[in-house]
Amino acid sequence: MEVTFKVYRKDPEKDGKPGRSNYTIDIPEDATVLDGLLKIRDEIDSTLAFRASCLRGYCGDCLVRVSGRARLSCVAKVTAFTQKAPEISLDPLRIVPVIKDLVFDWDAFMWNKIRAVQPWLEPKEPASDGENLIPDAAMKDLRKVMSCYYCGMCDEGCTVLPVDFNFLGPAALTKAYRFAFDPRGKETRERLKILEEPKGIWDCVHCYEADEHCPRGIEPTKRIIALRDLAFKLGITNEKVARHHKSFAASVKESGWLDEGRLAIESEGLTNIKGLMKLLPIAARAMARGKAPIPYLHPKRPGADKIKKIFEKGEQETK
Amino acid sequence: MQEFDVLVIGGGASGLRAAIAAKHAGAKVALITKIHPLRTNSGLAQGGLNAPLGKGDSPESFAEDTLLAGDGLCDRDVVRTFAAEASKEIIWLERMGVPFNRNGEGRIDLRPFGSNSKSRTCYTDDRTGHIVLQVLHEQAQRAEIPSLEEWFVTSLVADGNSCAGAIALSLRSGKLDSFSARAVILATGGFTRLYLPSTVSLGTTGDGQSLAYSAGARLMDMEMTQFHPTVFPRNPALLITEAALSEGAVMVNQKGEPIRLAKGLSREKICLSIHNAMQNGGGSVSLDLRPIGKDKLLSRFPQTHELVRGLAGLDITKEPIPIRPVAHRSVGGIETNATGETSLPGLFAVGECACNGLNGAGRLAGNTLTEAVVFGRKVGDAAAKYAKTASKKSFPSAKLSDEEKAITALVSGSSSGGDSSGKIHADLGRLMSEKVGLIREQAGLQEALDRIHRLKQRYRALRVRNTSRIYNYELTTYLELGSMLTLAEIVAQAALGRTESRGAHQRADFPQKDDRNWRNHTLVSLVQEEPRWDQKPVAG
Numbered sequence: 001m002e003v004t005f006k007v008y009r010k011d012p013e014k015d016g017k018p019g020r021s022n023y024t025i026d027i028p029e030d031a032t033v034l035d036g037l038l039k040i041r042d043e044i045d046s047t048l049a050f051r052a053s054c055l056r057g058y059c060g061d062c063l064v065r066v067s068g069r070a071r072l073s074c075v076a077k078v079t080a081f082t083q084k085a086p087e088i089s090l091d092p093l094r095i096v097p098v099i100k101d102l103v104f105d106w107d108a109f110m111w112n113k114i115r116a117v118q119p120w121l122e123p124k125e126p127a128s129d130g131e132n133l134i135p136d137a138a139m140k141d142l143r144k145v146m147s148c149y150y151c152g153m154c155d156e157g158c159t160v161l162p163v164d165f166n167f168l169g170p171a172a173l174t175k176a177y178r179f180a181f182d183p184r185g186k187e188t189r190e191r192l193k194i195l196e197e198p199k200g201i202w203d204c205v206h207c208y209e210a211d212e213h214c215p216r217g218i219e220p221t222k223r224i225i226a227l228r229d230l231a232f233k234l235g236i237t238n239e240k241v242a243r244h245h246k247s248f249a250a251s252v253k254e255s256g257w258l259d260e261g262r263l264a265i266e267s268e269g270l271t272n273i274k275g276l277m278k279l280l281p282i283a284a285r286a287m288a289r290g291k292a293p294i295p296y297l298h299p300k301r302p303g304a305d306k307i308k309k310i311f312e313k314g315e316q317e318t319k
Numbered sequence: 320m321q322e323f324d325v326l327v328i329g330g331g332a333s334g335l336r337a338a339i340a341a342k343h344a345g346a347k348v349a350l351i352t353k354i355h356p357l358r359t360n361s362g363l364a365q366g367g368l369n370a371p372l373g374k375g376d377s378p379e380s381f382a383e384d385t386l387l388a389g390d391g392l393c394d395r396d397v398v399r400t401f402a403a404e405a406s407k408e409i410i411w412l413e414r415m416g417v418p419f420n421r422n423g424e425g426r427i428d429l430r431p432f433g434s435n436s437k438s439r440t441c442y443t444d445d446r447t448g449h450i451v452l453q454v455l456h457e458q459a460q461r462a463e464i465p466s467l468e469e470w471f472v473t474s475l476v477a478d479g480n481s482c483a484g485a486i487a488l489s490l491r492s493g494k495l496d497s498f499s500a501r502a503v504i505l506a507t508g509g510f511t512r513l514y515l516p517s518t519v520s521l522g523t524t525g526d527g528q529s530l531a532y533s534a535g536a537r538l539m540d541m542e543m544t545q546f547h548p549t550v551f552p553r554n555p556a557l558l559i560t561e562a563a564l565s566e567g568a569v570m571v572n573q574k575g576e577p578i579r580l581a582k583g584l585s586r587e588k589i590c591l592s593i594h595n596a597m598q599n600g601g602g603s604v605s606l607d608l609r610p611i612g613k614d615k616l617l618s619r620f621p622q623t624h625e626l627v628r629g630l631a632g633l634d635i636t637k638e639p640i641p642i643r644p645v646a647h648r649s650v651g652g653i654e655t656n657a658t659g660e661t662s663l664p665g666l667f668a669v670g671e672c673a674c675n676g677l678n679g680a681g682r683l684a685g686n687t688l689t690e691a692v693v694f695g696r697k698v699g700d701a702a703a704k705y706a707k708t709a710s711k712k713s714f715p716s717a718k719l720s721d722e723e724k725a726i727t728a729l730v731s732g733s734s735s736g737g738d739s740s741g742k743i744h745a746d747l748g749r750l751m752s753e754k755v756g757l758i759r760e761q762a763g764l765q766e767a768l769d770r771i772h773r774l775k776q777r778y779r780a781l782r783v784r785n786t787s788r789i790y791n792y793e794l795t796t797y798l799e800l801g802s803m804l805t806l807a808e809i810v811a812q813a814a815l816g817r818t819e820s821r822g823a824h825q826r827a828d829f830p831q832k833d834d835r836n837w838r839n840h841t842l843v844s845l846v847q848e849e850p851r852w853d854q855k856p857v858a859g
Contacts, residue, residue, distance in 0.1 A: 013787055030553075032630075042741030046785040046793035053358040054520045055555040057626050058449060061358040075629050099491065100790045106355065120461035121416035121454075131372075131413040133425035142418035143443050146450045147621070150357055182416055 002026055003078055004087040005036055007048065010098050018098075021045065033066055033073040033081075033088070037102075050102040060151035064102050065091040070156040070213070093156045095165065110152050113172035117194060121179055124186045132184050145178045145223065147216045154220045157213030160205055167203045168195075170210035170220035177223035180230060192227070192236050201227045202241035243267050253311040256304030261295030320714065323349045324706035325699070326485060326500035328472050328527065330356030332448070332688060333670025334506030335455035336695025337659075337702070341504075342462045344703035351467040351487060351498065353522060353795070356456045360508050360520040361691065364448025365560040365622070366432055367440035368688035370409040371402065373429050376437045378402040384436050385686060388585050389679020390822035391838055392540065395859030397657045397676040401693055408692045409441055416454045419443055431565040433684025434585045440685040445560050445620045451688055471795050472526065473726070475503065475534040475666065476718050482534065482665035483712035486722045490795070493788025495723055499714040501706035502665055504698060505531060505653060509671040510806050511544065512799075514646030514756070515748025516556040518547055522799070527672035529802030531653045532809075536663040537844040537853075539674040540651035541806070542813035543823045545682055546757050547647035548589040549606050551631050556645045559606060559623055559635075561586070561684050566619070567611045571639060573602030587681050587823055590644035590757055597643065605639035644757050648687065650678050650823055651813070654842060659698030662844065665709065669698040676840075676858065680822025730794060731782040740793070740800045743777055747800075747807055750774075755811050760827040764815040771808050778804055809850065813841045816852065 004024045010016060023040045034052055041048045050073070052062040057075040064073050067081045067088050081088045096104040126132070154170040161167055176195055180188050195201045201224055210220040231237065237246055247266035251259040261283075268275035325341040327334045330352030342348045352359070371381040382402035386393050413419055413427060419441050422428040432440035443450040459466070469490040476484050476497070484499040510525025511517045532538055549564065551557040564570075570578040570593065578596050580589060593604050608616060613636045617624060620635065627635050652674035659667040659675070670691045677690055754767035778800065785793040819833035820826050839854040 011787070012789055038741065041792065042739045042796075046739075046783070047787060047791075049790040049792060051354075052521055053354050054360070054363055056363075056557055057629060058363050058622075059358045059520070061354065075626070103790050111355070115460065120457035122461075123414045123416070126414060129410075131410050131419075131427050134421060135425050136421035136428075139418040139421055143420075143446075143450065146418060146443070146453055147446055149362075149449065179416075182418075184414065184416060 001029055002086060003036065003082055005040060006087060006089040007040075007101070008089075008091040009101050011047075012100055021048070027078060029079060031078050033064070033071070033076045033078055033090070034062055036078060037073060037090070049100040058149060060149040063093065063151050063153065063156075065093060070153045072151060072215075093152070095156070095162050106152075110150065110155060110169070110171050113168045114175050116168065117172050117176040118191055119175050119179070121182055121185045122187045123184055134183060138183055142178055142182060145174060145218055148174060148218055149216070151215065153213045153215060154210035157209040159207045159209055160203055164199070164203065166199050168199055170204070170224065173201060173204070173227065174218060174220040174223045177227055180227060188230070189234055189236065192231050192234060195227060196231055196236055196239045196242065198239070200239075201231065202239045240267055240269070243269060249311070251298070253308055254300075254304075255298050256301035256307045259293065259295065259298040261293045262298065265295055320497045320499055320716075320719075321349070322499045323347050324500065325502045325504060325702045326351060326498050327504045327506055327699075328352070328485065329359075329506035329508060329670070329672070330354070330466065330468070331359035331361035331506060331508055331670065332452055332455055332691035333361075333695045334504070335452070335459045336692045337504050337506055337669055337699035338464050339455070339458055339462050340696040340699025341703040342464050344700050346703035346706050348703075349465045349467060349498070350459065351470045351472065351485070353469065353471045353490075353526070355468050356459070356466065357452060359452065360523045361452045361688070362449045363518070363520060363558075364451075364688055365445045365558065366562040367430060367442030367447045367685050368409065368451065368692075369432070369435060369439050369683070369685040370405040370441055370689060371437070371439050372406050372409065372427060372441070373437055373439055376439055378405070380437060381405065381439060384434065385677070385683050386679070388434055388681050388683035388686075388822075389677075390585075390587075390681050391832070391834060392679030392822065392840065392857055394676025394857065400657055401677055401690070404693050404697075405689050408689070408696060412451060412454060412692060415458050417443065417451055430562055432562050433565070434583045435683065435685060436583060440562070442562070444618075445562070445622045448688060451692075455692075471798065472530065473722055473798065474718075475530050476714060477534055477663070478712040478715065480664060481709075481712065482663055483714050486719060488726070488795075490790050493791065495719060495726065497714060497716075497719045499712070501709045501712065502667060502702040504659065504702050505666070505668040505672050506670050506695070507672045509649035509652070510803065511646050511649055513747065513803050513807050513810065514544070514751045515745065516552055516554040516752070517646040517748075518550055518556050518558040519647075524799035525649070525672075525802050525806045526799065527668065528652055529805050531661060531663070531666065531668065532805065532843075532845055534663055534666065535845060536661040536666055537654040537842050538652065538809060539654035539840050539842055540680070540813070541809045541843065542817050542841060543650035543678075543680050544646055544810070545586060545648045545650050545823045546590045546644040548586060548593055548644050549642045550645035550647075551627065551640055552643045552645055553630065557626060557630055558645075558647070559608075559627070559640065559642065560620070563606065563608050563611065563620065563623070564589075566615070568606055568608040569610055570642070571605050571607055572596050573604075578604065585681055586684060587825070591825065593642070593644055594757055603641050604643060606642045607639040608635045609637070609639075646752065646756070648682060650674070650680065650682055651810075651841075654840075657694075657697065658701035659694065660701065665705070665712070667698050667702045667705075669694050679857075680824060726794070729783050729797065730786050730791075733782055733784070736780075738777055738781055740781065740796045743774055743781070744800055744803070747771070747774055747803060751807060751810070755807075755814055758825050758827050759814050761815065764811055767811045768808065768815070771804065771811060775804050775808070809843055812850070812852075813843065816841060
């Protein structure tokens with residue numbers, strides 16, 4: 001069958017401006033996108049740059065956007081994209097620095113971020129000569145996370161990264177989960193301190209796009225939330241969003257409803273003079289319109305005691 | 320020029336393990352690799368890695384099975400060392416974080432696999448290579464080993480009679496640079512892309528074997544390439560782990576009749592059974608995984624389920640999958656001793672690119688990854704020790720400008736009359752599968768040699784049209800094809816020379832094993848631009 005591949009082009013040795021090349025090729029019905037790309041490079045245009053390695057969906061190296069959707073070109077069948085017209089478009093991911101054509105900067109996109117979470121186990125001192133004795137259930141969860149082939153589709157789907165490229169992103173944070181929840185490792189607290197820094201776990205907006213995009217069903221958002229819970233459990237709650245969560249819960253628990261003034265102050269931090277000063281103009285304007293609640297002078301709502309009991313029950317259960 | 324004690328070329332399991340060991344031994348180490356370590360061919364290994372950890376198992380029994388699979392060409396001392404050290408190395412991997420499947424006691428579960436006489440294969444579902452590779456990469460980062468990724472090594476550099484380093488091309492910058500090292504470890508993997516179809520990744524093109532050969536090191540038993548029996552034969556082929564057979568899958572012929580296999584058959588024998596069934600019945604053979612049971616298929620073979628469905632459009636829980644033997648792993652490679660020393664001082668080799676006498680004429684299923692970690696550690700240690708005592712070598716600086724000129728001459732930008740690396744490779748791959756494949760015979764091998772010569776002529780007339788240096792994959796593909804053509808001729812010549820059938824080398828015209836004449840290794844090295852053939856008797 002004849003299909004036209006419309007491919008994004010960029011040549012850093014020329015003007016570096018993006019363009020597009022169209023190649024019409026004859027390929028078998030069951031051809032993958034990578035089959036087509038390899039044919040183009042070999043027979044029509046040897047300057048076309050794209051990556052590939054395992055050829056069969058094990059490794060993640062050949063991630064591109066096929067007609068707008070992030071796919072591994074080695075397992076994406078061309079016919080899945082040609083129902084309307086015999087053509088497909090190929091582009092690099094939306095948010096990555098492109099080096100040449102479909103070759104983008106994996107270091108900036110993912111590897112450097114993974115490196116930043118100290119991606120290795122610091123093993124505990126072994127109890128005996130043999131292997132650690134661990135139930136398979138604990139290992140099964142790690143195997144699921146480690147089925148990740150670093151394709152980056154979760155980062156491509158993430159809604160924070162297009163706004164803030166320095167966010168560690170779901171791939172790196174999922175990698176961090178793998179160590180934080182490995183019973184054989186010893187330094188969870190230190191790693192969580194890294195993760196709670198700005199651009200870490202608290203910058204996730206839990207839109208669940210990463211879970212939708214992950215081809216392996218690893219559910220990166222769920223992993224990020226698990227890391228947050230663990231951070232709370234270990235009392236690592238210095239980050240603004242963590243303080244926000246804590247204050248929110250405390251005020252609802254105590255009075256049955258949200259003390260907004262208190263939330264603003266405690267989110268900034270009681271000793272954060274600079275942050276608190278910034279609140280003053282907002283507080284003044286709100287006060288002028290009669291909308292500023294006085295922090296901590298916050299009457300209980302009817303039924304607040306019942307709400308408190310719900311909190312206590314929940315706290316008991318998580319213990 | 321960058322300077323190191325130990326330069327490891329290749330970022331797969333063997334290279335990472337060697338780099339970690341050399342670093343722990345106090346050497347200044349760097350890893351240089353043409354693709355990111357997590358994208359290497361090690362990640363494709365599925366079934367597991369062997370260690371005699373089970374009750375009632377022993378290093379002796381493990382060694383015995385390895386020797387049987389090697390069919391009389393193994394070095395006994397190397398096998399014994401390997402079997403004795405395997406468990407320690409697997410325990411190390413476990414402690415560093417491999418989430419092995421566990422049994423009811425919380426110990427590493429052991430699966431029956433291939434022709435192992437005991438259950439001794441440790442595994443992580445059907446993604447063992449992928450996960451072991453991750454843990455090794457993690458520990459390499461923990462050891463702060465610099466990793467030069469997307470650097471393509473174009474040549475090894477010798478100072479007199481010893482290896483002094485390498486010259487490599489950065490895909491990203493397009494620039495050549497030189498790397499001086501007291502010891503160089505080749506861990507570049509196999510050369511199975513000589514065959515099409517094959518089960519390996521795009522870059523498994525024998526770069527290391529070719530670099531070593533060009534630098535004067537000896538290659539050994541290059542006629543031995545293992546075929547894998549249970550492969551869905553599209554191109555690229557899709558391997559279904561042999562663990563499926565051990566766990567209850569059955570092979571059936573075109574009529575749906577089961578093909579009976581004796582228990583504990585080697586890969587080579589299973590391949591021959593399939594081949595015979597296809598010849599006799601004139602039809603196809605399928606693997607029926609349904610007897611394993613749907614639940615177990617989904618929990619133990621999740622990757623196989625996903626990929627067969629995606630690429631073949633078939634569901635392993637519902638229907639049999641067509642299979643045939645497909646070229647899988649190089650058994651021959653760069654001749655080394657147990658600590659990875661090649662015939663060229665200062666040059667070491669480990670893993671699939673090496674041939675240290677462990678695998679003989681055929682590799683036991685589940686030994687590849689164990690080999691990578693056991694010998695990765697030993698060779699890393701040995702190279703670090705060598706680097707400590709070796710005097711500083713002088714790196715001939717003219718080499719870099721020579722290499723620059725050679726590359727510039729290749730990249731001419733002129734058209735080559737419609738021929739291309741891809742076309743030559745397609746012809747080579749088909750030729751190797753047909754004439755130097757599972758079953759060989761004299762006339763076919765001679766024809767293969769003639770045709771390889773013609774392919775080499777086409778190759779010599781070929782020029783690289785892409786004049787850009789940045790991510791010039793036409794250039795790297797061209798260089799890889801050069802390696803493959805060099806090795807193809809050696810493989811065919813070695814296969815022609817061995818007038819017997821043994822392990823992975825099966826001759827239709829010499830169907831018997833000939834221990835009287837052929838308990839010998841085939842050796843070849845480049846002497847004054849010509850191959851010199853030799854033999855050495857099997858040790859032990």
